[in-house]
Amino acid sequence: MxxxxxxxxxxxxxxxxxxxxxxxxxxxxxxxxxxxxxxxxxxxxxxxxxxxxxxCGIHRIKPAPLDTTIELISKGEEKLNIKISDHEGIFKETGGDYWLTQLVCQAICLSKNITQTAPTKAELALDIPALRAKVTDRLDHAYSEPVIEFCRGNRFRSTNDPYLKLLKCVSEQESSIVDLTELANAHPDVRGSINNVKEKRLAILIDSKPICERYFYYNPATKHFAIEDPALFYFMKHLNWDDLRKKCGFRAGDREFDFDFAISFAGENRPLARAIKAQLETLDFSVFFDELFEANYLGQAWHKTFMDIFSDKSRFVVCLLDKFHLEKIWPTFERECFVPRVPEAAVIPIYLDNSSFPGISKDIVGIKFSPDGVPQEDIQNKITDEIIYKLAARIESI
Known part of the structure; x- marks a missing residue:
């Protein structure tokens, strides 16, 4: 395989x-x-x-066409001495999948307590809403666990729901095989969530959870995501996603954020910013780091993008403050975007020197960090101990 x-x-x-x-x-x-x-x-x-x-080529096992589906249903009707009202409606509901067609017909029969050949001809109506509820309930024992485990991500946090948003968006598509780049571009409401996970985090999730690997497929090179079990896709299409959110343990927030953290820095501090980004991603945080998202924002003005991210779309702004941040044009622009958020405690300063910044008072609790005198092989551990643990704790305190 x-x-x-x-x-x-x-x-x-x-x-x-x-x-x-x-x-x-x-x-x-x-x-x-x-x-x-x-x-x-x-x-x-x-x-x-x-x-x-x-x-060579690929030979696919295709779903049944309408006439074959009607033939399958008719043979079952003959054996059970029943008549289901709408064969074409069943075909439309199942897409011709053989197993799903049988499951749907079984659910119709059970709704009328037909478990064996009826003594007299039984007429069974097709009630789509009731049918979907019954089939979804029947499939719940098989698919609820993998769906919940996928939605909760690699490291569960009550505010970390991009996987749920992605899966819900996939369930609303006609096909269960999607290009995540195209999906993100077509759905601005979940674009941030999809872009956050499609580069690395989604592949790590599927690889780290065998139950997810069994049902969900992803190729990070092509950005193709697939659910190839028609019954699972049917289950997802008719889930109550509000109930699922509660089962997963996600809290409903007043605001939706595309990123847990957005990092603001001057070019001289890019290596430090990159190290912070990498360690936060290991903990399954969503991080805006400019070079990661250049492809996602092609054709858009960085000015507008940065303004949205630093002023509204990130839960916290982590700013690496020093003389370079004070002097450079782009960091200054970013500061103008996020300084209004200082009163709401959404800005976490990392002080690299004693530079003063308008709008960021010295009494704001931040992180003082200096690599001076630290052996190169110990820098990563210092970043972990003095920065990453504190940022993670800040998220957990929400």
């Missing part, structure tokens, strides 16, 4: 074997390689080796 979590090197080895098999077959040898279970997300392996795409 080829899964999207396979490393490119492994996929390339498989692709080379397929190419060799195809060449041997052309020379008269009946040698084939058949990979069972390859999904659309993983299909890029046939493009990893030059000249392979035209030698």
């Amino acid at each position: 080829c899964r999207p979590s396979l490393e490119d090197q492994t996929q390339e080895k498989i692709a080379n074997l397929i190419k060799i098999a195809a060449e041997d077959y052309e020379e008269g040898q009946k040698l084939k390689i058949v990979i069972i279970g390859i999904n659309k997300v993983g299909s890029e392996l046939i493009h990893l080796v030059h000249d392979i795409a035209k030698r």
Whole structure:
């Protein structure tokens, strides 16, 4: 079974074997390689080796067409001596998936206590709302746990819900296989959440939780996300997402933020900012760090983007304050955006020297940090002890 979590090197080895098999077959040898279970997300392996795409293909098991679905339902009706009112309605509900069609028909029968052949012809109406509730309840025992574990992320926090927002948005699509970059661009209300997790955090979540890896597929290189179990997708499409949010333990906040932290810094302090960003991401925090999001904001003005992020879309602003931050144009602009948030305790200063800043009084509790005299191999530990732990505790205190 080829899964999207396979490393490119492994996929390339498989692709080379397929190419060799195809060449041997052309020379008269009946040698084939058949990979069972390859999904659309993983299909890029046939493009990893030059000249392979035209030698092989992917053969998908397609859902049943309308006439086959009607035939399947009719055979069941004959055996049970029943008549379901709307065959086409069932087909529209299940998309022709064989297993889901059978489950839906079973739910219709059970709603009328039909468990064996009826002594007289029974007419069964198709009640879509009642049907969806019954089927979703039936699937809950199988799919509730993986959905909740996915939504809670790699490190649960009651305010850390981008995975829930992503999954809910996917459930609202026609297809269960989506390009997350396209999805983010098409849905501004969840763009920040999707962009926050699609580079690294989503892959880490799926890799770290076997129950998520079993049901959810993601290729961070192509940004393709897939739910290939039709029953799981059906379950998600008809979930009560407000109830799910409560089950996950998320708190409803007065404001929605795209980022837990946005880091403001002068270019001279980029290495320190990058180290802070990396450690916060390890703890599954969403962090705005300019170079991570350049591709997401192509075609947009940095001026407008930075104003939104530092003034409104970040829960906290972490500012690395020193003489460079005071003198440089962009850090000064960022300061103008986030200084109005100082009274709401949303600005966390990290003081790198004794520079004074308008709007940021000396009595604001911040973090004093200096790497002077610290061996290079101990810098990361110093950042962890003096900065990261304190930032994490600040989030947890909300």
